[in-house]
Amino acid sequence: MNLQLSWVPGANRPDGDFPLNNLPCGVFSRAGEEPRCGMAIGDFVLDVAALEEEGLLVLDGGPLLDVPFWNEVMEVGPAVWAALRARVAEFLNEGSQFRAQVEPHLVPLADVALHMPLLVSEYTDFYAGRNHAQNVGTMFRGAENALPPNWLHIPIGYNGRASSVVVSGTPVRRPWGQVKGPDHAVPAFQPSRRFDIELELGAVVGQASTHGHPVTVDEAEAMIFGYVLLNDWSARDIQAWEYQPLGPFQAKATATSISPWIVMSAALEPFRTSTPAREVPLLPYLHEPRPMLYDIALEVALTPEGGRETVISRTNYAEMYYSAPQQLAHHTTSGCAMTVGDLLGSGTISGAAKDARGSLLELSWGGKEPFAIDGGTRSFIEDNDTLTLRGHAQGKGYRIGFGACRGQVLPALADPYARGK
Amino acid sequence: MNLQLSWVPGANRPDGDFPLNNLPCGVFSRAGEEPRCGMAIGDFVLDVAALEEEGLLVLDGGPLLDVPFWNEVMEVGPAVWAALRARVAEFLNEGSQFRAQVEPHLVPLADVALHMPLLVSEYTDFYAGRNHAQNVGTMFRGAENALPPNWLHIPIGYNGRASSVVVSGTPVRRPWGQVKGPDHAVPAFQPSRRFDIELELGAVVGQASTHGHPVTVDEAEAMIFGYVLLNDWSARDIQAWEYQPLGPFQAKATATSISPWIVMSAALEPFRTSTPAREVPLLPYLHEPRPMLYDIALEVALTPEGGRETVISRTNYAEMYYSAPQQLAHHTTSGCAMTVGDLLGSGTISGAAKDARGSLLELSWGGKEPFAIDGGTRSFIEDNDTLTLRGHAQGKGYRIGFGACRGQVLPALADPYARGK
Numbered sequence: 001m002n003l004q005l006s007w008v009p010g011a012n013r014p015d016g017d018f019p020l021n022n023l024p025c026g027v028f029s030r031a032g033e034e035p036r037c038g039m040a041i042g043d044f045v046l047d048v049a050a051l052e053e054e055g056l057l058v059l060d061g062g063p064l065l066d067v068p069f070w071n072e073v074m075e076v077g078p079a080v081w082a083a084l085r086a087r088v089a090e091f092l093n094e095g096s097q098f099r100a101q102v103e104p105h106l107v108p109l110a111d112v113a114l115h116m117p118l119l120v121s122e123y124t125d126f127y128a129g130r131n132h133a134q135n136v137g138t139m140f141r142g143a144e145n146a147l148p149p150n151w152l153h154i155p156i157g158y159n160g161r162a163s164s165v166v167v168s169g170t171p172v173r174r175p176w177g178q179v180k181g182p183d184h185a186v187p188a189f190q191p192s193r194r195f196d197i198e199l200e201l202g203a204v205v206g207q208a209s210t211h212g213h214p215v216t217v218d219e220a221e222a223m224i225f226g227y228v229l230l231n232d233w234s235a236r237d238i239q240a241w242e243y244q245p246l247g248p249f250q251a252k253a254t255a256t257s258i259s260p261w262i263v264m265s266a267a268l269e270p271f272r273t274s275t276p277a278r279e280v281p282l283l284p285y286l287h288e289p290r291p292m293l294y295d296i297a298l299e300v301a302l303t304p305e306g307g308r309e310t311v312i313s314r315t316n317y318a319e320m321y322y323s324a325p326q327q328l329a330h331h332t333t334s335g336c337a338m339t340v341g342d343l344l345g346s347g348t349i350s351g352a353a354k355d356a357r358g359s360l361l362e363l364s365w366g367g368k369e370p371f372a373i374d375g376g377t378r379s380f381i382e383d384n385d386t387l388t389l390r391g392h393a394q395g396k397g398y399r400i401g402f403g404a405c406r407g408q409v410l411p412a413l414a415d416p417y418a419r420g421k
Numbered sequence: 422m423n424l425q426l427s428w429v430p431g432a433n434r435p436d437g438d439f440p441l442n443n444l445p446c447g448v449f450s451r452a453g454e455e456p457r458c459g460m461a462i463g464d465f466v467l468d469v470a471a472l473e474e475e476g477l478l479v480l481d482g483g484p485l486l487d488v489p490f491w492n493e494v495m496e497v498g499p500a501v502w503a504a505l506r507a508r509v510a511e512f513l514n515e516g517s518q519f520r521a522q523v524e525p526h527l528v529p530l531a532d533v534a535l536h537m538p539l540l541v542s543e544y545t546d547f548y549a550g551r552n553h554a555q556n557v558g559t560m561f562r563g564a565e566n567a568l569p570p571n572w573l574h575i576p577i578g579y580n581g582r583a584s585s586v587v588v589s590g591t592p593v594r595r596p597w598g599q600v601k602g603p604d605h606a607v608p609a610f611q612p613s614r615r616f617d618i619e620l621e622l623g624a625v626v627g628q629a630s631t632h633g634h635p636v637t638v639d640e641a642e643a644m645i646f647g648y649v650l651l652n653d654w655s656a657r658d659i660q661a662w663e664y665q666p667l668g669p670f671q672a673k674a675t676a677t678s679i680s681p682w683i684v685m686s687a688a689l690e691p692f693r694t695s696t697p698a699r700e701v702p703l704l705p706y707l708h709e710p711r712p713m714l715y716d717i718a719l720e721v722a723l724t725p726e727g728g729r730e731t732v733i734s735r736t737n738y739a740e741m742y743y744s745a746p747q748q749l750a751h752h753t754t755s756g757c758a759m760t761v762g763d764l765l766g767s768g769t770i771s772g773a774a775k776d777a778r779g780s781l782l783e784l785s786w787g788g789k790e791p792f793a794i795d796g797g798t799r800s801f802i803e804d805n806d807t808l809t810l811r812g813h814a815q816g817k818g819y820r821i822g823f824g825a826c827r828g829q830v831l832p833a834l835a836d837p838y839a840r841g842k
Contacts (some may be wrong), residue, residue, distance in 0.1 A: 121583075121584075122543070122582065122583055122584065127666075127667055148665050148666055149601075149665075150601075150608070150662055150663060150665065153599065153601075153607075153608050154599055154608075154662075154663055156663070156666075156667055156670075157667070157670050158579065158580070158667040158668050158670055159579070159580035159581060159582055159670070160580055161543065161580055161757055162542075162543055163542075163543060163632070163757065163758040163759070163760050164632075164757060164758070166632075173633045173756055175754070175755040175756050176635065176754055176755070176756075177754050177755055178571075178574065178575055178704065178751075178754065180570075180571070180574075186574075186701075187571070187574050187575075187704065188704075189704045189705070189706050189754075211584070211585075211587075211676075212594045212834075213834075213837065214597065214837045214838065216838055235755065238755065241571055241575075242571060242575055242577070243666070243667075243668075244569050244570075244571065245548075245569055245577075245664070245668070246548055246577055246578070246579040246664075246668040246669065247579050247664075247666070247667040247668025247669075248667065248668075249577075249578050249579055249580070250751070250752070250754050250755035250757065251755070253752075253755045253756070253757035254755045254756045254757070255632075255756070280607075283599060283608065283609075283610045284610070285610050285838075330599075330671070331671070331674075333596070333597055333598050333599065333610075333671050333837075334596040334597070334598055334656065334659065334671035334672070334674045334675045335594055335596050335597075335674070335675045335676070336582055336584065336585060336671065336674035336675070337584040337585070338584070339584050413633075413634075416634065416635045416754075417635065417637055417706075
């Protein structure tokens with residue numbers, strides 16, 4: 001597919017995140033105003049809530065945009081999602097007859113604050129990147145036993161904490177937690193010293209499933225409204241001590257940052273690609289009827305306070321061993337009901353190369369091999385470092401981007417139980 | 422404390438669940454009517470929503486009872502919780518001047534359906550029963566290594582699935598899932614053959630905490646609105662294959678049943694008791710400033726289809742090694758924000774005796790020692806069995822009960838992906 005030309009400034013720039021082909025969904029506010037739904041286009045956000053109020057944008061089941069989150073649009077289903085994209089494209093395409101009516105509702109991105117684009121119902125995080133599982137397993141159990149026996153059969157996942165999900169730009173406070181090193185007799189309660197990121201993509205579930213009824217991979221794909229960048233902040237020292245036998249808990253509950261824009265599945269359609277060859281056959285309920293990953297280039301950048309940004313990793317979403325529809329289908333096998341607004345983290349996306357790893361744990365090999373950044377080295381995150389995820393699918397002369405997913409890590413509270421501000 | 426006498430029929434019966442001392446919170450409906458908030462008293466439910474509508478019950482921040490769940494009451498905080506109890510006690514106590522106004526709003530429990538008493542925001546399940554951890558650990562790792570090294574230091578918990586929580590009476594469909602026995606080369610997708618219960622108490626979080634700020638055990642206790650009986654249905658064969666390394670996922674997502682009544686913390690106040698002596702010192706952030714468990718007698722009963730009920734376990738909530746306030750405080754250590762409506766499962770409550778175990782896994786010792794029921798034996802749940810949890814705190818001449826928490830297990834779907842009813 002080629003670039004769809006738009007009359008909006010910045011929309012036809014080949015390296016911009018937001019051409020007309022994209023139209024991602026977000027929530028924005030102007031200074032002193034309430035948050036409202038918008039779609040990014042070029043250097044602007046289109047105030048689709050205002051267009052609906054004015055009656056120019058009419059959606060089946062509407063009004064759907066009179067709330068500051070996209071859940072109501074999701075709930076009405078794929079036919080409306082497609083109608084929304086088609087109608088907004090009519091407004092914004094080059095030569096649109098609606099330009100005069102629509103132009104007053106463009107707000108410069110530079111003038112807005114961005115908010116959570118959805119109400120997260122529940123958050124699940126997976127562990128479905130082959131290289132990540134191999135790397136982490138090798139560090140903890142040796143190369144021979146790196147993969148757990150179930151890994152090639154199940155898209156391993158665990159339930160995370162929805163209340164931890166924050167939008168890009170939200171500062172992240174280094175957590176306290178219970179830790180115990182192998183050389184210590186008893187645990188200590190202290191700030192995490194091995195605070196980390198995980199580079200992931202998040203799938204946004206836009207349709208519910210029925211309690212007691214699993215869904216197929218094919219049905220699961222149709223339930224996915226879109227994707228966000230996702231940083232699953234992880235305290236490795238807390239995780240190492242707490243995770244046996246029931247999995248990570250507080251290590252993953254400090255924060256989970258997402259990009260401010262949900263890129264709808266329809267915008268990613270031209271970038272479909274297959275999961276890698278299966279190393280062992282999957283059970284039939286996990287078979288993909290068609291390619292269900294996307295070719296999305298991803299990068300992680302680290303910026304020390306007052307310093308310059310270094311891109312520390314470059315990889316691709318196509319590295320995943322399991323696709324989001326496979327994960328979602330597996331999620332329902334027990335009869336678990338999925339809900340509009342559920343968020344599924346892909347699992348850390350690491351490529352095979354050393355500089356394609358999606359966590360500092362892997363990049364520094366457990367802290368044993370600090371990696372270079374501009375003006376220094378890093379093993380884990382240091383106070384006031386800013387971590388930025390970026391991603392885009394590359395079309396012919398255009399990109400489908402997510403906007404940055406960024407968070408600065410603030411120093412731990414001196415006394416986490418001190419009250420008063 | 423003694424029985425507080427009430428004019429409501431059934432309220433002064435010594436073996437009833439719902440004396441005036443209790444006043445638990447539920448949601449009920451009469452045939453053909455919408456669900457609404459009520460409080461149980463004797464053989465009746467008091468339509469508190471109607472009393473608020475009429476202006477007899479006025480709560481700060483109200484109306485709070487014009488929705489079919491108790492979250493709005495929880496949100497306004499402990500002062501209102503206490504005021505609600507005091508005012509309803511004025512209506513219902515023996516000799517009340519309000520009897521004539523209130524009596525028309527009593528509905529026989531026999532005439533109502535009961536619904537979920539709250540909107541569950543997020544659900545967390547703990548693993549905090551000493552005997553349960555010992556039993557399960559012994560089965561899987563031998564008696565010497567039964568307890569994981571962190572167990573005596575951390576109230577181990579994992580995030581569960583809020584969408585799985587259903588009210589007592591809801592049938593539970595035996596799940597399908599991916600399983601692999603030790604003698605099989607590859608996994609299979611099949612109905613669970615080791616479907617089980619876990620006898621737990623659930624703490625209902627009634628106040629939010631601030632993202633980034635842990636709460637103390639003392640603060641945590643004040644956040645707990647009340648308690649429910651909780652059955653954490655568990656597919657042991659699915660769990661055994663999936664749980665390494667990130668914990669249980671689909672094994673616990675089929676359903677989680679709760680009692681229809683939330684017993685408010687205030688009603689349990691006379692039954693406070695201490696956690697057991699610490700085997701190793703806890704870190705200061707987990708210290709309890711006062712006894713924070715409750716003496717609550719619990720039992721599990723199994724009824725085959727068309728057969729008679731057998732009580733298969735009798736134990737007590739006082740068996741827990743960690744209290745709900747300790748669990749809640751630990752839950753916030755990383756800065757995790759707690760939300761009104763969060764539900765915390767205590768973990769399986771097993772006593773030391775063989776007939777005091779809170780799961781069939783333990784009662785049948787992994788299926789190796791089937792236990793007797795009326796007319797047969799059981800290792801795990803068979804199709805159409807009904808499992809019932811009951812619990813009460815025993816006062817002088819009265820009980821604080823939860824109502825039954827009951828669920829019948831239906832046969833697995835023949836083809837879980839067949840569509841159409």
